[in-house]
Amino acid sequence: MKIETKGLAGSSRSTRIRKTLLIAVVSVLVVVVCVAGYSVISLYNSLRSINPNANATRSALNLRERVNVLVIGVDSRATNDPGRSDSIMLIGLDPASHTMSVMSIPRDSRVNIPGHGYDKINATTNSDYFSDGGIDLLEKTVEAMIPGIKINYYVKANFAGFEQVVDALGGVTINVEKAMYYKAEDTLIDLKPGIQHMDGKTALEYARFRMDAIGDFGSSNGEELGRVVRQKTLLKAIVAQTTSLRNVWKLPPVIRAVENAVVTDFLPNDMLRIALAFKNTTDKEVTTIPFPGVPGYVGATSYVIPDLDALRSKIAPLFSSLAPSN
Numbered sequence: 001m002k003i004e005t006k007g008l009a010g011s012s013r014s015t016r017i018r019k020t021l022l023i024a025v026v027s028v029l030v031v032v033v034c035v036a037g038y039s040v041i042s043l044y045n046s047l048r049s050i051n052p053n054a055n056a057t058r059s060a061l062n063l064r065e066r067v068n069v070l071v072i073g074v075d076s077r078a079t080n081d082p083g084r085s086d087s088i089m090l091i092g093l094d095p096a097s098h099t100m101s102v103m104s105i106p107r108d109s110r111v112n113i114p115g116h117g118y119d120k121i122n123a124t125t126n127s128d129y130f131s132d133g134g135i136d137l138l139e140k141t142v143e144a145m146i147p148g149i150k151i152n153y154y155v156k157a158n159f160a161g162f163e164q165v166v167d168a169l170g171g172v173t174i175n176v177e178k179a180m181y182y183k184a185e186d187t188l189i190d191l192k193p194g195i196q197h198m199d200g201k202t203a204l205e206y207a208r209f210r211m212d213a214i215g216d217f218g219s220s221n222g223e224e225l226g227r228v229v230r231q232k233t234l235l236k237a238i239v240a241q242t243t244s245l246r247n248v249w250k251l252p253p254v255i256r257a258v259e260n261a262v263v264t265d266f267l268p269n270d271m272l273r274i275a276l277a278f279k280n281t282t283d284k285e286v287t288t289i290p291f292p293g294v295p296g297y298v299g300a301t302s303y304v305i306p307d308l309d310a311l312r313s314k315i316a317p318l319f320s321s322l323a324p325s326n
Contacts, residue, residue: 103289104228110303161261163200168257172237182211224290240283
């Protein structure tokens with residue numbers, strides 16, 4: 001009888017232990033689910049905050065076609081300063097092949113701005129320069145310059161915010177092609193050649209450096225030279241850096257940085273759909289495309305003169321809205 005009692009007692013203790021372990025496991029799972037749920041909700045709310053019109057627009061995202069995004073870096077120096085576009089990139093996303101095509105548009109490109117005639121493209125976003133200046137005018141100008149393409153979305157960032165985003169990513173690794181030095185009253189750029197891991201401030205210095213014989217844009221034998229090349233190099237480095245961050249646990253600090261730095265017309269759900277479509281894309285799937293143009297003067301003003309025939313015949317097909325390749 002005693003033996004049976006011990007057996008029952010042992011069985012009871014074993015049951016209690018199993019129940020305790022089960023409760024512990026369930027508790028851990030609940031915590032995990034709650035934290036993940038909080039991260040997703042926080043992510044969604046952050047994405048909503050960077051689109052001022054998120055409540056007033058409906059999704060137009062079509063993942064059966066190429067999606068073109070204008071990425072604009074603005075050099076505004078004060079709170080109410082609209083700034084000019086210091087860097088402009090056209091990014092074509094192919095959802096079927098999960099690849100990206102990237103073309104930098106030199107800020108000094110001489111373009112026919114709808115309603116205003118010829119001027120530098122970076123003036124389009126400055127409402128102090130044109131009464132209707134802004135992203136919409138820039139999009140119309142790019143679409144007029146490259147006939148047949150459609151700009152689907154834009155992403156705009158100021159440079160202080162850009163630094164925060166790169167820092168939140170943990171920096172980027174770049175092979176600096178040559179020594180870069182520039183000193184002014186409020187600026188010091190002093191980069192040595194070679195592979196180095198950069199924080200946001202240094203990465204921005206690399207991308208903005210143009211104090212050499214080439215400056216913002218140059219070309220030789222069809223090869224692009226100058227700052228626009230560094231901008232595309234930096235974009236590829238950012239794509240490479242994000243591959244280790246594409247899970248819900250590591251995203252919150254990055255999203256918080258993006259929230260403070262970026263304005264876009266992407267809807268939150270559409271950003272998540274794009275992120276899922278390109279979640280496995282690496283820098284090897286990013287193709288950089290030279291801008292067809294040459295530096296030159298019109299009157300006394302320095303421009304980059306676009307090759308309109310090449311834009312129409314060679315560039316437009318790369319960013320057309322036709323169904324992407326399988």
